[in-house]
Amino acid sequence: MKTYVIETENLVREYKGQRVVDRLNMHVPEGRIYALLGRNGAGKTTTMKMLPNLVRPSGGTFFLFGRQNAGPDKQNYRRIGSVIETPAFYENLTARENLEILARLRGRHRKDTIERALCAVNLEKESRKLFREYSLGMKQRLGLAAAIMHEPELLILDEPMNGLDPVGIQMTRRYLQQLCREKGTTILISSHVLNEIEQLADMVGVIHKGRLLEETSLQELYRRSRRYAQFRLSDVEKASLLLERRFHISDYAATGGNTLRLYEHIDQRADINRVFVSEGIAVSGISVGAGRLEDYFTELVGGGEIG
16 A cells, blocks of 8 residues: 555635635655646645645645644654745855754754755855855755755655756756655655656646646656657648548647647558658658657647746
């Protein structure tokens, strides 16, 4: 039987009569990295705020570590680390001084807690710099240092890659994977960088207009992903008619940018190409691929940017 560190039951949050989280049922297994994906305004951040009781639910409930939420819980706070929205620190203090204040407020900690946290996010050489002098990426990394400083069992990270350069993204990804593998830390993360999530997460949940459309493991997603042949064409509409009338193919999709994706009879792509050309359709490219996280997301919620 799976152990869930986070489990929600019909979780609801309303603002001024508008439902931004709508009967959410989410299951985050222990020791896994779970990615919550959705466009801007889908309800990701609000969901994450409810879990540490930064925002109270309007309905439903949730369980943390198997215990039903009953409001603020000091015991749970010691087991959770979070970075939600922009990390808040004292602008006129250094990174080290900010972490020292947090360490005193939290109480019990190791002597080398602060140094270990700064080293984990590669800020040990910048620890004497004032927070207001930090770049956005450095502020994000300091927020992560504050979240991991007390070695929590659960990390809740809202867009932790925001503002990071490619090196910072890679470093953060590796560190989170290490936390999960070596310490068994459970991580709930949101991100708009789908290719990063594909390399990081064990599970994904897709939220759209406050509702969880689906949650699945990456392993299951890849198992379900289908191979396809993709044609780049001068006339997608005419090509679609030819597929149906000449080849009796119905399992295809126009994916934008003058491309058409074929999910059946892939091995006939050479014959199909000849017919397209003979009918006056210019074919500028043919490729074979398999579904990705981006395709899965787009199929569930439609086109447009994720964020």
